Amino acid sequence: MEILSTAQADFEPRFQALLDDARETTARVDGAVSAIIGEVRAEGDAALLRLTSRFDGWAPEGVAALRVTPQQIDAAVASIEPGLMQALDTAATRIEAFHRAQLPADIDLPGTDGVALGMRWNALDAVGLYVPGGKAAYPSSVLMNALPARVAGVERVAMVVPTPGGALNPLVLAAAKRAGVAEIWRVGGAQAVAALAWGTESIAPVDRIVGPGNAYVAEAKRQVFGRVGIDSIAGPSEVLVLADARNDPAHVAMDLLAQAEHDEAAQSILITDDAAFAEAVIREVEKALTTLPRRAIAGESWARHGAVILVRDWDEACALANRLAPEHLQIMLDDPRAVFGKIRHAGAAFLGRHTPEAIGDYVAGPNHVLPTGRSSRFSSGLSVFDFLKRTTWVQAEPHGLRAIGPAAVLLAEAEGLGAHGASVQIRLDEMQLRR
Amino acid sequence: MEILSTAQADFEPRFQALLDDARETTARVDGAVSAIIGEVRAEGDAALLRLTSRFDGWAPEGVAALRVTPQQIDAAVASIEPGLMQALDTAATRIEAFHRAQLPADIDLPGTDGVALGMRWNALDAVGLYVPGGKAAYPSSVLMNALPARVAGVERVAMVVPTPGGALNPLVLAAAKRAGVAEIWRVGGAQAVAALAWGTESIAPVDRIVGPGNAYVAEAKRQVFGRVGIDSIAGPSEVLVLADARNDPAHVAMDLLAQAEHDEAAQSILITDDAAFAEAVIREVEKALTTLPRRAIAGESWARHGAVILVRDWDEACALANRLAPEHLQIMLDDPRAVFGKIRHAGAAFLGRHTPEAIGDYVAGPNHVLPTGRSSRFSSGLSVFDFLKRTTWVQAEPHGLRAIGPAAVLLAEAEGLGAHGASVQIRLDEMQLRR
Known part of the structure; x- marks a missing residue:
């Protein structure tokens, strides 16, 4: 622990050292991770079964065993003491309310010049939620990652969670149930990220993967970025x-x-x-x-x-x-x-x-x-914005294109993009003929 | 060119092939780029001068020559025909108006239960704008990247643009002037990205780098990501x-x-x-x-x-x-x-x-x-959201902490985080004593 004072002559270099303190030492796991992703892409479910046996210390009997059943979820909920379930519900209710307040409005500008403009928010179709297994399995993280997606309107939230030794974590399942997540897979590590990004025979691919994980999970998210979106790596x-x-x-x-x-x-x-x-x-x-x-x-x-x-x-x-x-x-x-x-x-x-x-x-x-x-x-904390994206739109009437089209033609020509200019000019020419 | 019809029996595999068509073949330049970034980090301005001579085909006489002067900007504007300047202004005015419509509102929920909540948007302090040199130097891109940052309220927008053979592009400078960008550096490539991310004696570091570039620029953005934010790689x-x-x-x-x-x-x-x-x-x-x-x-x-x-x-x-x-x-x-x-x-x-x-x-x-x-x-197009970030806030009154604190204690204990629970419980205990 360091004690600094702004009154000290050496404050600035000492404070700068505090700023530069790189607290994280990331293990280099890129080779191992790209091999795992390659296996899942090539072999799908078979690779998931094999890798789960190898890394998680239990041998699923076929693909069906990788999916958590509604009965398992209900049993988990029933095993939790009511006070704790109530606390989970208090948390979920408040998280939902705050994230609903974040939901943004569309833009719809009719325009006075024959050019209407706007912007529309749409939810992502499908999101994958990585939940760590073992000691770092936090039900609060399930709520914090899943609820903003649900509030944003994401139709499909698929959760993956390793179950080391085959043991399910009841509180994590209860949090998933409260958050409205019904699709839960007992896979973890880079193989789970690969399955969410590329899909397998059983697991349909998603559009974005969120949630914390170890160095393998973080590296796998980096490697699948582009094919799918990812959250920032904490x-x-x-x-x-x-x-x-x-x-x-x-x-x-x-x-x-x-x-x-x-x-x-x-x-x-x-x-x-x-x-x-x-x-x-x-x-x-x-x-x-x-x-x-x-x-x-x-x-x-x-x-x-x-x-x-x-x-x-x-x-x-x-x-x-x-x-x-x-x-x-x-x-x-x-x-x-x-x-x-x-x-x-x-x-x-x-x-x-x-x-x-x-x-x-x-x-x-x-x-x-x-x-x-x-x-x-x-950058910012996780929010409904992570599960929404925007489409802008323009609708020009003929007189609107006449008003702004000539400027587009001039700029396109200055940039040497002839077809850009021509796509506007042929319409302007035709209007001229028709007048 | 392919012609498909949904009525054909083989439509689905052919459409899938269209979806899978990887049109980009990215050159592997990571080694060269990390060497360049290393030189700029170690030597600052001296590295920028040397790399500009090597890659851009002109030898700046000292660091001062890397900064575009107000006189050069004014001369560029004066050299452009009025009709084209007018088109640039039409474009800029409309882009500003649309992006102003995007500006989001803060959230301020007083709360009825002694817990006020909210979310505040703040602009980034400093943004770097990469503008390609040569044939792909598009003034429209300068407007599209710089204006949303200005509308968001970013105080400092620093533009970097390579000037191959020492030649300035007047339209790019005119667009920068119209967009309110006064800090323009004649550097490009991975070295420009490194300077923006890490800073040199002359160029102060920024918080986020946006704008298109070649494979070296894209790879440099990937490598500095984390230290600064970047836009998506197009x-x-x-x-x-x-x-x-x-x-x-x-x-x-x-x-x-x-x-x-x-x-x-x-x-x-x-x-x-x-x-x-x-x-x-x-x-x-x-x-x-x-x-x-x-x-x-x-x-x-x-x-x-x-x-x-x-x-x-x-x-x-x-x-x-x-x-x-x-x-x-x-x-x-x-x-x-x-x-x-x-x-x-x-x-x-x-x-x-x-x-x-x-x-x-x-x-x-x-x-x-x-x-x-x-x-x-x-994901979404560039917008004011790329230049803003959010800070959420909570303010609990004593009765608010009494209302929601016990649920936090229960959840913290269920997750095995004793100090989390204790930080709430010691306050609850003290209130109990005082009553």
Whole structure:
């Protein structure tokens, strides 16, 4: 953990080092992945069966066994305690409502000059949702990825999830059921991505693949990009907390650790204007690290990537926040909206002293799939926009073409594109003749 | 050129072959490109000077010579005939108006339960615009790439354009001036992309790079993706024309050729319900191919990738159009909107008999940078959305956290994330104590 102060002479190089801290070391798996994709393309279902036996430690008896049955889904739901099912439903209801508010309107400009213009949004036909197996199988991620697709109007959402040792994860199945996902395949890894992109005898291809995964899954998504769309490939998680001394240091410490417990490569940063408060937070972090269940992971993240930055005022803090462009930003100040107004780059913001980032991970409503590694400078969290695309349109009446056609002809000729110009000019000539 | 009919027994495999037609053969240039990027990262401006001498055939006298001066821009504008400047202005004015109509509204949900939610759009800080040099230097592309960024509110648009042999392209500079782009660098290729992504002593880095380029530029964009955002990498252009026998075959033929003249790999397809009309269009294409300035290119595109498909009705045509998911779609029918209502996948549509696609390339208003190669199934044309990103936000009051916090705690515990749950629970416990 590093302690910096903007008052120090060496602040700028130290802050720059923090910005340049490449927390991810990606394994090179491109060769292995392209071999797997090749097998699935060549052999379809047979390759899926063989690769599932090899990598997931169970041997499906034929292709039918790869599809999760409605009975298996119902049994999963029945096995979950009602309070937890209720929590899942609260989360889903709020996520749906927020994403419905994102749905954009079409544009329809009649035009006063004989040229009507517009833009229409359409949902994608089919989306594939990758859900990791094992310890990182998060029901909240199923909701966050599937619900925006459903709200956007995607007709077919096909989920793939590895079932290591053949074990189904009941909470993941329950989340899928609540999200309206009925097509679930027990395949994972690069082979699942290949099946979604290229299709097999059993699995129809999709148009876009979303959802988190390990290095093999990320590389497979990279390799099938172009044939299908993909979401951005997430790096380790981050939080930046702006907090003054009026906060409870224990609250701030736990907010920092909630991020750190995700992954040793996660990063938690506190910016404050009070040195004594900074010290109090650091002590609370150390205290909590003696008791937390995931203290080994959280402790390593805090030690390696954590930072506390002392600033002279909140304008200085905003300038640093914009350079960090964090995935998650907590603003724990008296007037959080005033400071938020000066923030240009952040994936998601959590305003005030009673809004720990964790409520955004589960139940607040906005998506928890967010841009990492400073990419909120140019990209955004998952949303209904990921499952919609636009078609623009133009409809010219004869007098409209007469009005704007000559400019098109001039520009086409200046660019040396004769048929472009001619396709407009022959129509203009004919109108001239008819007059 | 192929002629298909849905009435033929072998239609399905032949149509599938058309869908699978990979028109692009990308050269492998990744090694050369990563070497160039490495040089620019290590040496900055010095590498730009050396690489410009090597690849562009002129030797800039120092870094200052790489920046186009206001005097050079004004001289370029003065050299262009007024009619053409007027056409450029007509185009720019209409493009601006259409893209302004795209600007989305923020979301601000006060919430009735003590949890306010919202989403805010912000423009990117800085965007790089790649403009190809030489014969493919299109002023219309400068407008189509730069104006949406300006309309979105991007403060800094930095343009890079190679000047082979040292020659500036006056129309490109005039288009840049009209689009409000004042920062223009005379560099191109992978070195220009590297400079925009990583920055040099003279060129500040940007957040996203857009604009077309050759194989080196496309590969450089792929390699810097992640550090900065990039636009999608365009393949060869396509048009699909749906036309009945009430059209003039010469109009349809010229619309097909306007696409074919772009590139030998371009693809023009006609779908019609009238065999005699199809033959008339084919004859008109052959006739026009004897006179067009770019007949060699257009002829090769038509011969290799062109197709005419006979259908029994327009529903059948719509189904095929959705499978083709064309970049450009012309619907030359009496009621084009009824048929357009059945189209789910197309980059841009041109409705009616008086709307040749070429007016969309220049002056209609919607963007001409569009998804190719069937990718309109999952992606969209360039727009203000490419230059904006979203930050979601949540602000919970104490009673709001009391309402939704317990569900977050349950879900966090079910996922084994103890600090997530604790960050909510310690606040709930404290409120309990205070009551």
